[in-house]
Every structure is written in structure tokens, then in C-alpha cells.
Amino acid sequence: SSKSKHKKLPPGPRSLPIIGNLHMLGNLPHRSLQGLAKKYGHIMSIRLGSVLTIVVSSPKAAELFLKTHDTNFASRPKIQASEYISYGTKGMAFSEYGPYWRHVRKLCTLQLFCPAKIEVFAPLRKDELGVLLRKLKKAAEEGGVVDVSGHIGVMNEDITYRMVLGCKRDDRFDLKAIVEETFFLAGAFNISDFVPSLTALDIQGLTKRMKKVSKTIDQLLEKIIDDHEQVAKTTSGKQGKHEDFVDVLLSLMNQPLNPNDEQVHFLDRTNVKAILLDMLTAASDTSASSIVWSLSELLRHPRVMKKLQKELQTVVGMDRMVEETDLPKLDYLSMVVKESFRLHPVGPLLIPHESIEDIAIDGYDIPKKSRIIVNIWSIGRDPSVWSENVEEFYPERFMNNNIDLRGHDFQLIPFGSGRRGCPGLQLGLTTVRIVLAQLVHCFNWELPTGMLPQDLDMSEKFGLSMSKAKHLLAKPTYRLL
Numbered sequence: 001s002s003k004s005k006h007k008k009l010p011p012g013p014r015s016l017p018i019i020g021n022l023h024m025l026g027n028l029p030h031r032s033l034q035g036l037a038k039k040y041g042h043i044m045s046i047r048l049g050s051v052l053t054i055v056v057s058s059p060k061a062a063e064l065f066l067k068t069h070d071t072n073f074a075s076r077p078k079i080q081a082s083e084y085i086s087y088g089t090k091g092m093a094f095s096e097y098g099p100y101w102r103h104v105r106k107l108c109t110l111q112l113f114c115p116a117k118i119e120v121f122a123p124l125r126k127d128e129l130g131v132l133l134r135k136l137k138k139a140a141e142e143g144g145v146v147d148v149s150g151h152i153g154v155m156n157e158d159i160t161y162r163m164v165l166g167c168k169r170d171d172r173f174d175l176k177a178i179v180e181e182t183f184f185l186a187g188a189f190n191i192s193d194f195v196p197s198l199t200a201l202d203i204q205g206l207t208k209r210m211k212k213v214s215k216t217i218d219q220l221l222e223k224i225i226d227d228h229e230q231v232a233k234t235t236s237g238k239q240g241k242h243e244d245f246v247d248v249l250l251s252l253m254n255q256p257l258n259p260n261d262e263q264v265h266f267l268d269r270t271n272v273k274a275i276l277l278d279m280l281t282a283a284s285d286t287s288a289s290s291i292v293w294s295l296s297e298l299l300r301h302p303r304v305m306k307k308l309q310k311e312l313q314t315v316v317g318m319d320r321m322v323e324e325t326d327l328p329k330l331d332y333l334s335m336v337v338k339e340s341f342r343l344h345p346v347g348p349l350l351i352p353h354e355s356i357e358d359i360a361i362d363g364y365d366i367p368k369k370s371r372i373i374v375n376i377w378s379i380g381r382d383p384s385v386w387s388e389n390v391e392e393f394y395p396e397r398f399m400n401n402n403i404d405l406r407g408h409d410f411q412l413i414p415f416g417s418g419r420r421g422c423p424g425l426q427l428g429l430t431t432v433r434i435v436l437a438q439l440v441h442c443f444n445w446e447l448p449t450g451m452l453p454q455d456l457d458m459s460e461k462f463g464l465s466m467s468k469a470k471h472l473l474a475k476p477t478y479r480l481l
């Protein structure tokens with residue numbers, strides 16, 4: 001038919017030979033893409049090297065791609081990072097759409113992210129949060145300024161490592177450095193992914209770094225799995241022991257994931273390692289960065305801080321600590337967290353999706369194997385969605401509406417939405433809320449001497465998870481009875 005002759009791509013900027021529009025991304029691609037979308041529209045096409053990329057920048061468009069036509073956009077592009085640091089896409093986050101990914105995702109959702117499992121780890125979170133609070137209390141007594149970002153990072157690492165791997169930071173390995181490097185490499189705009197002819201040159205030096213870190217990761221995971229297998233042998237059973245993610249995945253290894261289907265899938269040791277690595281990277285920086293962004297906004301907005309402390313005082317009181325069971329009653333806390341995710345989504349462009357078949361959307365033709373980027377950062381700062389005070393941190397905007405952040409309201413999707421939406425949503429959200437509540441309930445916070453709220457540096461560092469570029473420094477004073 002004439003269909004193929006009259007392909008109508010979404011509008012977009014002119015592109016250069018070879019690199020396409022790559023040069024337009026800059027250091028903060030979410031901001032550059034917002035600028036372009038203002039000119040070309042909320043469904044826009046650009047070329048990243050040879051890869052046709054569709055950039056989605058409005059709630060309505062996001063709904064079309066992540067809900068209405070979810071199945072067609074539920075795949076992931078094959079990128080170099082997933083070859084090296086996801087064991088050749090054998091995990092979950094970077095796997096293409098298909099039976100393997102579906103089974104793994106279902107298994108993880110049932111076994112690792114179910115409400116019961118989140119509950120099982122509540123004492124662990126409490127324990128590690130307790131360690132942090134004691135450190136801060138000591139610092140408060142000494143009257144000094146603390147590196148809040150640093151402390152929250154360490155706590156979140158310890159929670160994650162204990163939950164996923166069953167161990168704390170480890171003298172044998174620099175887990176933090178490994179995870180940070182993995183995360184950086186997974187999020188980088190890698191020229192080799194867009195201009196294959198340049199792969200061998202490794203202009204950015206990323207391939208070399210990936211090879212190096214993948215080796216270290218493998219040694220680390222092998223060691224940890226060995227330890228678990230050893231323990232399982234000697235204790236013959238799991239008497240009363242909390243099962244970490246390694247235990248759960250090992251118990252499922254080599255069993256059919258889908259016994260009733262024609263083509264049966266299994267998890268082997270490599271799959272287990274790849275999934276563990278996904279979980280480590282997905283869980284570590286995201287929650288910690290979100291907490292730092294929220295606390296920074298509270299320090300910039302003393303009115304909001306006071307109001308949140310007032311809520312905690314009313315609901316919880318001043319003679320005990322906040323518990324996770326209090327969270328559903330803390331309405332203002334939940335608004336503060338939403339508002340913080342609106343302005344500072346830690347996954348500003350989600351993880352790239354890929355289209356599976358040719359499809360027409362909103363009058364445009366989207367070819368198969370296009371890369372799809374959803375700019376949720378831009379959606380969060382669109383005045384036509386949020387009204388004129390869009391740049392202002394104002395939690396009360398959520399007061400008389402039901403806008404939620406779980407993926408049903410497309411103006412606020414910090415965890416994505418649909419089939420590829422974040423499976424760790426409940427876990428991540430619980431961690432962010434309880435840590436923020438405790439920090440604000442236990443302490444008053446002051447900026448370093450001489451710094452005014454409006455002086456607090458809010459610049460961003462782009463990555464697969466976007467953190468605050470400068471560490472948050474502040475002075476705590478203990479305030480509970």
C-alpha cells in the first residue's frame with residue numbers, strides 16, 4: 001500500500017549527519033529536551049546518532065505510550081551497558097519484552113516485592129535508620145554541621161545490601177564504588193549505542209570501564225552466592241532466618257518458571273546474578289536521592305518544614321518515634337513527598353523504552369525499534385499542567401485532589417507506569433517516607449551559618465538516577481522528649 005511511502009514522523013529539529021541530534025543533549029538532557037519540546041511538541045522525534053528517538057513530554061502523550069499502547073512500547077533497547085553489566089541482558093530492567101522478562105518480572109513481584117516481603121524487612125529498615133539517628137544525635141550534641149547526603153547514602157546502602165545480599169558493606173569489596181560505577185555506566189548516553197561505527201574507538205572510554213567493572217561485579221556476586229550456598233548446606237533449612245533476595249532467587253534456580261507452557265524458562269546462576277545486580281543498582285541511589293531532594297526542599301521552605309513537624313507532633317506525639325504503621329495517617333508528609341517527586345523525579349527520563357511494531361499514534365507514524373524517552377521531569381514543570389506556580393515547592397497543590405504517584409495519573413509518574421513501571425514502588429516509597437518522617441520528627445534542621453534558604457544549591461547531576469549535585473550540609477538539633 002501507499003502507507004510506507006507516506007510515513008509521517010513526529011516533528012523535530014534538523015539533525016546532523018552521523019551524530020543526528022546528540023550534540024543537542026548537553027549535560028542535562030532532560031532540560032535540553034524540554035526546551036526542544038516547547039518548540040516541536042509533546043510528541044517529538046529526534047535522532048540520537050542512527051537511532052530514531054521519540055520524546056514524550058505531556059501527560060496525555062505519556063498515557064498513549066504507557067497505557068493505551070503499553071504492550072507495543074514495553075520493550076527495552078539493546079544497549080552496550082546491558083551487554084557488559086547485565087550479563088547480556090539476563091536480568092530484568094534491561095531485558096527485551098517477551099516471555100523471559102514476563103516470567104522474571106512476575107516472579108520478582110510475587111517473591112521479592114509482595115507486601116509480606118516488604119513487611120519482613122521493616123525491622124531491618126528500623127535498625128539501620130536507628131543507626132543513622134544515633135549518629136545524627138551525637139553530631140547534634142557536638143553542635144556540628146553534618147553531611148546529610150553522605151549519611152543517608154550510607155544508610156540506604158546498608159539497607160539495600162542487607163535486604164538483597166544479606167550482608168553489610170564489606171571490607172573485601174567496595175560495594176558502593178561498584179554500584180555507583182554500574183549506575184553511571186547504565187545511565188550514560190553512550191555514543192557506541194547510537195553510532196555503531198564508532199564503537200571500536202570507545203571515544204568516551206565507557207567500554208573499557210564496563211569491562212573492568214563487570215569483572216569485579218562477577219567476582220563479588222560469585223563470592224556472595226557461594227557464601228549463601230555454604231550456609232544453606234550447613235544449616236539444612238532456614239530456621240527463623242530472614243531470607244534475603246539471594247536466598248529467594250537461589251531457591252528458585254533451575255526450576256521451571258512456567259511449567260505449563262510449551263517453551264519452559266529456567267533461572268540459571270547467570271540469571272540470578274544479573275537480577276541481583278539489577279536490584280542493587282535500582283534500589284541504592286533512587287531512594288537516597290529522593291530523600292535528599294525532599295529534605296533540601298524542606299530546608300528551603302521553613303513554612304512547609306514547620307507544618308510537617310506540626311503534623312508529626314499531632315499524629316505521633318513527641319514521646320515516641322514514628323513507625324511505618326503511622327505512615328497512612330500522615331497526609332501532609334505524603335503531599336510533601338509527591339511535591340518533591342514532581343520537581344525532582346530521580347528518573348527524569350524513566351529507563352528508555354523501545355517500540356515493538358510500527359504503530360500510528362496521534363496522527364504520527366512511529367516505526368518499530370524506535371527508542372522512546374518519556375520526559376517526566378518536563379511534565380512535572382509544565383505550567384499548562386500544574387498552573388503558573390509550577391516552579392514553586394507547594395505541597396498544598398495536592399490538597400483537594402486525588403492525584404497519586406502510583407502510575408494512574410500521568411502528570412505525576414516518578415515510578416513510571418504500566419508493564420515497565422517500577423516494581424519496587426511500594427518499597428521505595430515506604431523507605432522515602434519513613435526516613436523523611438524520622439529525620440524531621442527527631443530533629444530541627446538549620447543550614448550552615450550564614451546560608452539563607454534561597455541560597456541552597458539545587459543543581460542536578462544527570463544520570464539514570466538524578467541526584468543533587470552538591471551534598472546537602474545541615475545542622476541537626478534533637479527535638480524529641
Ligand code: HEM
Pocket residue numbers: 092093094105278279282283286287290346347350351352353414415416417419420421422423424425427428429432
Ligand atoms: C524512590 C525510589 C524509586 C524510584 C523513584 C524508582 C523509579 C523507577 C523508574 C522511573 C523506573 C523505570 C520505569 C520505566 O522505564 O517506565 C524503574 C524501574 C525499575 N525499578 Fe525502580 N524506583 C525506585 C526504587 C526501586 C527499588 C527499591 C527497587 C528494587 C529493589 C526498584 C527496582 C526497579 C526495577 C527492577 C525496574 C525495572 C523494571 C522493568 O524494566 O521491568 N526500584 N524504577
